Amino acid sequence: MDLTYTPEEEEFRARLREWLAEVLPSLPPKPSPDDWPGRRAYDLGWQRMLYDAGYAGLHWPVDAGGRGATPTQHLIYLEETEKAGAPYVGANFVGLLHAGPTIASEGTPAQRARWLPPVLRGEEVWCQGFSEPDAGSDLAALRTRAWRDGDDYVVSGSKIWTSHAEVADWCELLVRTDPAAPKHRGISWLAMPMDAPGITVRPLRTLAGSTEFAEVFLDEVRVPVSHRLGAENDGWRVTMVTLSYERGTAFVGEVVACRRVLGEVAREARKNGRWDDPALRRRLGGLNAEFRALWRLTQWNVSEAQRNGGVPGVGGSVFKLRYSHARQELYDAAAEVLGPEALDLGRQWTLDRLSSLSYTIAAGTSQIQHNIVAERILGLPKGR
Amino acid sequence: MDFQLTDDQRALKAGVRELLAGRFGRERLRAAVDEGPRLDRALWRELGEAGFFALRLPEADGGVGLGLPEAVLAFEEAGRVLLPGPLIATHLAAGVVDGAATGETVVTAVDGGGLVEWLAEADVVRGDATGAEPLRPVDPLTPLHRVPVSGGAGLTDVRPVGSTGALPTAPLTSLFTAAEQLGTAARACETAVQHARTREQFGQPIGAFQAVKHLCAQMLVRVELARAAVYAAAVTADPVDIAAARLLADEAAVRGARDCLQVHGGMGFTWESDVHLCLKRAWTRTQRAGTATESEELLAADLVSGVGR
């Protein structure tokens, strides 16, 4: 067990730090949270800077245009960018963190060449069209249909909770290509261009007041058969690859952010006198233990992935369960420190407290993660 | 960074597990409960021969010359089998008290909180145990004395040997306690899962019911989080890391044992099942070397001290 970084890793960190210190001051001002085109441009601009500096797709394999960095280097990258206050992955989330890696591992050479470079260069945004009104946790119950018509699929149905749908160029879309097959067997994974005729995006307002996700209606949308990833009706397997990336690495950088916020909350409490309350101190001390341990678990999981050739394990579910809960506890504690001001939407912590409520739901609810841990790690029987 | 067990560490852990399975398996545990708290001197010497107490003593002094991470792995295994005795005090006395390293001498210590384990059976007591009064201990395998507050000073003054010689005794006791809690927590989780797979109700294994499944999953999550924290604290030997590890390991052991009891139903409430032994030992350990409140205060202070990352 070794928690020290190698000289190469430290050098990587130092160079990255230097670069961040150099470029971050020159970034344009952050667009307002509801300016979606502005946010898209901002996030893509940041991605382009990463690309030009050679930091794009660090954790992607080299033959997919990535840097083939080790999981540890990726960890360092996430740690340092967060510490430096660099922009969050934002609108590039799906493309960089799960659609991209899935295409890299399951796509044909032509598909990789078509879709991966624009993600890395900050030219195209992806969204994830998995969930449907009647298929959320029970994802395989999806009903959106795709018929073969010549070289195209014709897709009809609807998707929901699609983050960034309004500004996306592409959608990783799950469709039912064989309605007669058992529900996990008749699914295919398609890359759908979001400007195709027949697509209607209706923004949904979140409880935090923003419109970060949307409902997407599909009315006889034509998607070329060549846009299918993996074999026809083999989409469920491909989906599992996507979900393992989504749960495996997607939250790593955020732990660093939470540790920073926790320190800020403690200092705020010192300023406004709440720190004198021993119950509050104990609560914040307990959260310090929690986030330190979550960081250690991250290092553990990353080291394990590194030994397994970079593939995230089911440990992602263990992590997500505890992390999503801890994040909510953190912002509840922040609210206690703020007192009445916690009711002010002008406070960032209030907004973050609201958005933290999605963490036990999105990317698989806590109940579903518990099932995964119990069945796939502990080997308990599936319920009837 | 390679935060995984090395091959040597894996082998050491497996070796300790094998030794303890042979010498202190379930039968022996139950027999020890029936016999009452008598220290098994032969086992103590065998542990000494295997290097359990001398693990961190430099080779030049006749020790094994390993570090904190290795010791933590050994204590985790001890915690898994609920091995009784003042293991930590004797381990910390290796190189300080004659015969401790080899297991010839059984050493106990007055804890900062005023409790002494195994006072009557120990050959050497470190700290001032004047006026110690016996308790009726909740754990049948941990006899306890309470030292009047005015008396028993803790052991903060004595420097243990080995690579972390600079650390005072209390954080080390806390770290090894956390390791024992981790082992017990893992055992509770495994026991619960095993029972949930085999016990049937309503025509299926109870482990197929989500209410049971989710209890088990939560046990594993607590174990894995505690494991990462405890192993990291063993590597850094940082007092704040140790406090964090201790909090999470106490939680994993105590709540794990309770959930395990719940999964066992009525059987879990009997003397015959081992579950109560896990819970009672876990409770007993929570009183060692500082309370949860102290850990939380230390971790809180770290948040505003400016040195905390």
Ligand SMILES: Cc1cc2nc3c(=O)[nH]c(=O)nc-3n(C[C@H](O)[C@H](O)[C@H](O)COP(=O)(O)OP(=O)(O)OC[C@H]3O[C@@H](n4cnc5c(N)ncnc54)[C@H](O)[C@@H]3O)c2cc1C
């Ligand atoms: C902020 C946000 C962003 C999202 N972004 C996207 C996106 O970009 N693309 C996308 O495809 N989806 C996205 N989602 C959807 C998300 O994946 C689903 O909301 C989630 O999987 C839950 O599905 P559901 O909403 O249909 O809830 P349901 O499945 O209806 O669940 C309702 C409740 O029932 C429980 N439940 C359901 N089944 C079980 C079971 N078997 N055992 C125990 N309890 C169960 C759930 O845990 C939950 O508490 C997003 C969601 C949020 C909140």
